[in-house]
Amino acid sequence: MRQAGRSLPEYRSARGTGAILDAISDPELAAELTLQPVRRYGVDAAILFSDIVVPLHAIGFDLTVEPGRGPVVAEPVSSSADLARLRPFVPEEDAPYVGRAAELAVRELPPGVALIGFAGAPFTIASYLVEGGPSRAFARVKALMHSDPVVWHALADRLAAMAAASLAAQVHAGATVVQLFDSWAGVLSPADYERFALPATRQVFEAIRPLGVPAVLFGVGTGELLATMARAGAQVVGVDWRVPLDEARRRLGPDHAVQGNLDPAVCLAPWEAVAAEARDVLRRAGTSPGHIFNLGHGVLPQTDPGVLSALVELVHAEGRAGVPVG
Numbered sequence: 449m450r451q452a453g454r455s456l457p458e459y460r461s462a463r464g465t466g467a468i469l470d471a472i473s474d475p476e477l478a479a480e481l482t483l484q485p486v487r488r489y490g491v492d493a494a495i496l497f498s499d500i501v502v503p504l505h506a507i508g509f510d511l512t513v514e515p516g517r518g519p520v521v522a523e524p525v526s527s528s529a530d531l532a533r534l535r536p537f538v539p540e541e542d543a544p545y546v547g548r549a550a551e552l553a554v555r556e557l558p559p560g561v562a563l564i565g566f567a568g569a570p571f572t573i574a575s576y577l578v579e580g581g582p583s584r585a586f587a588r589v590k591a592l593m594h595s596d597p598v599v600w601h602a603l604a605d606r607l608a609a610m611a612a613a614s615l616a617a618q619v620h621a622g623a624t625v626v627q628l629f630d631s632w633a634g635v636l637s638p639a640d641y642e643r644f645a646l647p648a649t650r651q652v653f654e655a656i657r658p659l660g661v662p663a664v665l666f667g668v669g670t671g672e673l674l675a676t677m678a679r680a681g682a683q684v685v686g687v688d689w690r691v692p693l694d695e696a697r698r699r700l701g702p703d704h705a706v707q708g709n710l711d712p713a714v715c716l717a718p719w720e721a722v723a724a725e726a727r728d729v730l731r732r733a734g735t736s737p738g739h740i741f742n743l744g745h746g747v748l749p750q751t752d753p754g755v756l757s758a759l760v761e762l763v764h765a766e767g768r769a770g771v772p773v774g
């Protein structure tokens with residue numbers, strides 16, 4: 449999850465204070481930052497150190513990632529004329545450092561530890577492009593969908609192609625699992641999700657299916673969307689803490705594995721409380737057809753790394769072994 453490293457002193461010292469997009473474009477540094485949580489916590493998967501806005505940045509789209517805020521776009525997208533600014537993304541030419549970082553990380557990963565490649569889902573990326581930055585109401589992007597569905601779908605299609613190309617390149621470089629982050633999809637009604645977000649999301653999973661790697665679809669606040677998200681084409685659906693995993697399974701149906709969903713804020717409580725909540729997640733998740741234990745969203749920067757180490761130990765000791773991913 450985003451910010452996994454921020455709780456680690458070794459992350460802060462290796463990462464320095466430069467722009468995150470610069471750190472990402474340094475393959476040795478990105479590989480090192482990818483590996484740190486694996487070394488420290490003994491988790492079963494590493495997530496590549498990159499960001500969902502890297503492909504946009506790599507095609508020359510004018511954006512920055514502001515500390516404490518997130519991606520900010522200099523000139524937001526509002527019309528069909530703006531689509532010309534979104535040329536196709538060619539990972540090997542536009543962002544060769546991503547594949548290089550993945551190759552370097554894979555070499556150092558312990559056997560059996562998966563490398564997760566990832567991309568932003570069309571709706572979530574579009575929200576930054578249209579809003580110009582992080583948003584609370586997502587008013588502009590919703591208004592665009594309803595006022596100009598043709599432009600919306602053209603935008604979403606381009607972003608689907610971009611995400612698919614990015615994921616494929618990461619798989620070719622050694623990623624063994626992929627995750628599509630539709631972090632902000634939960635702001636959509638089920639009808640709007642189905643009409644405006646699902647089609648392009650499906651395109652991404654269809655495009656990468658021939659690669660044969662397991663795929664995860666994750667969003668925040670998606671409780672009311674799960675039955676629809678189940679049709680996107682991912683084998684695994686990640687959920688935040690708002691929906692207990694037994695209920696998430698009911699909504700997803702029998703064909704999906706689940707990922708999640710300990711509330712990251714719980715990790716700030718005394719260990720006994722963390723352990724009790726983690727056991728509740730394991731109990732509700734059960735094992736069939738697969739559960740990937742995870743936090744419901746990113747690690748909070750103020751989290752004590754000792755608590756996360758103990759959490760990994762607890763899950764390894766008490767989570768019943770299923771089929772490992774990757």
Ligand code: CP3
Nearest residue numbers: 449450451452468496497498499500515516517518629631
């Ligand atoms: O955790 C990791 O280090 C894995 C790599 C990773 C990053 N971003 C690096 C990063 C991953 C998987 C992401 C995904 C990402 N980026 C998402 C989807 C996941 C989610 O959290 O829902 C989103 C929405 C973004 C966009 C983005 N990038 C935001 C909203 C922010 C936060 C800004 C802030 O400082 O609060 C970023 C910055 C960012 N990307 C950080 C990291 C480690 C934190 C700041 C830093 O170290 O510079």
